[in-house]
Amino acid sequence: GITKMASSTNEGSVNETRSGKKSKNNTNQVDESQLFTVPDGWKEPAFTKDDNPKGLLEESSFATLFPKYREAYLKECWPLVQKALGDSHIKATLDLIEGSITVCTTKKTFDPYAVVRARDLIKLLARSVPFEQAVRILEDDMACDIIKIGTLVRTRERFVKRRQRLIGPKGSTLKALELLTNCYVMVQGNTVSALGPFNGLKEVRKVVLDTMKNIHPIYNIKTLMIKRELSKDPELRLQSWERFLPNFRHKNLTKRKEPKKKTTKKEYTPFPPQQPESQIDKELATGEFFLRESVKKRKKMEEIKVKQAEVLSKRQEERNRAFIPPKEKPVMKKTNKAPSEAKINIEAIKAKVRKAKTKKLGAPSVNPVPQTKPAYDKKKKNKG
Numbered sequence: 001g002i003t004k005m006a007s008s009t010n011e012g013s014v015n016e017t018r019s020g021k022k023s024k025n026n027t028n029q030v031d032e033s034q035l036f037t038v039p040d041g042w043k044e045p046a047f048t049k050d051d052n053p054k055g056l057l058e059e060s061s062f063a064t065l066f067p068k069y070r071e072a073y074l075k076e077c078w079p080l081v082q083k084a085l086g087d088s089h090i091k092a093t094l095d096l097i098e099g100s101i102t103v104c105t106t107k108k109t110f111d112p113y114a115v116v117r118a119r120d121l122i123k124l125l126a127r128s129v130p131f132e133q134a135v136r137i138l139e140d141d142m143a144c145d146i147i148k149i150g151t152l153v154r155t156r157e158r159f160v161k162r163r164q165r166l167i168g169p170k171g172s173t174l175k176a177l178e179l180l181t182n183c184y185v186m187v188q189g190n191t192v193s194a195l196g197p198f199n200g201l202k203e204v205r206k207v208v209l210d211t212m213k214n215i216h217p218i219y220n221i222k223t224l225m226i227k228r229e230l231s232k233d234p235e236l237r238l239q240s241w242e243r244f245l246p247n248f249r250h251k252n253l254t255k256r257k258e259p260k261k262k263t264t265k266k267e268y269t270p271f272p273p274q275q276p277e278s279q280i281d282k283e284l285a286t287g288e289f290f291l292r293e294s295v296k297k298r299k300k301m302e303e304i305k306v307k308q309a310e311v312l313s314k315r316q317e318e319r320n321r322a323f324i325p326p327k328e329k330p331v332m333k334k335t336n337k338a339p340s341e342a343k344i345n346i347e348a349i350k351a352k353v354r355k356a357k358t359k360k361l362g363a364p365s366v367n368p369v370p371q372t373k374p375a376y377d378k379k380k381k382n383k384g
Contacts, residue, residue: 044140046140047110047111047113047140048110049110051110052110052111052112053110055107055108055109055110056105056109056110056112059104059105059106060104060105060115061102061103061104061105061115062102062103062104062115062118062119062122063100063101063102063103064100064101064119064122064123064126065098065099065100065126066099066100066101066125066126067099067126068099070125070126070128071096071099074094074101074125075094075096077131078094080131080135081121081125081131081135084121084135084138085103085118085121085138087138088109088111088114088117088118088138089105089106089108089109089110089114090103090104090105090106090109090114090115090118091103091104091105091106092118092122101122101125101126102122103115103118103119103121103122114138117137117138118138120137120143120144121134121135121137121138123144123146124137124144124146124193124195127146127186127188127191127193128186128188128193129184129186129193129195133184133186133195134195136184136195137195141197142195142196142197143195143196143197143198143201144193144194144195144201145193145194145195145201145204145205146191146192146193146194147191147192147193147194147204147205147208147209148190148191149163149190149191149192149208149209149212150189150190150191151190152209152212152213153212159212162211162212162214163187165211165216165217166187166192166207166208166211166217167187168217173217173218173221174187176221177204177207177217177221177224180203180221180224180225180228181196181199181200181201181203181204181224182196182197182200183195183196183197183200183201183204184196185204192204192208194208203220203224206220207220207221215248219246219248222246223245223246226241226244226245226246227241227245230244
């Protein structure tokens, strides 16, 4: 009750301060969460039995259905759920025949908000959130948000693509979003379940809805990263962060600004179009209509003969084309260029010529080898 009164007085003061602004400019509305400043390390005191010793007057209950595939998991973790809710004196029942979970208050329940937290817990369990994460909703600073995304995109294929874009490759985009917002995010079927502090849930909802509107989540993640860095600087607390944040423009390259084929509408006229001229009209215009039949025939025959002559000349040209010789390229005279090593080659040739001149068939060489000389002399002596 005290907290509600405090919040109402705060809201009243905020409305008073903002009343002047609203009258001047209705469009420029200030976010209330930015006006309140909470001192560092401040924590709201826990709600105990001393705050509400007489308990609750009426019994309130909430029920939710769960899908068939969650039955095995819920049966397994049900004792833990009962134990967690038993601390705040909330009774929980699991109906496997009907496929529903019910939570209701008891005579011992002192916290009126405990049943609302229990309702959120069973909602999250039905939405495939594991018990270890879902049980955190029973803490004071925790809240949850179930975002329905099934009806935001018309075609099923597009919806699946955009949902996958939110998860990212190997869940990297979802993990980055969880780290930046301090929330647990679970994408399941047609809903996204988020669990964490209020500020974080607000950011998660914005990112999820933008992704379904075909705005890539990486842009929002980049903005969140910059905001986190800016929040560390105390000097920038009262300044506008617009200059630091990136301004992403929405581009749609597939749409054409102008159509390929432009059709221009003709001006409307009540009069019908003029009838085309008939053959008789044409003859009347040229004066042929008044000629005799014999003259007309002669003229027609002359026209036919002229056309025939043109066709014959064309055919003759095509036939003669085969006998026209093609143009030959002029013959280039080959000039034997002297090789670069001409001197060496000439010397070698000269040496060969000299050798050939000195040699005679059957005659001994002019310069005999010294080893063979004595043998030759001996033969000569023997002959003598």
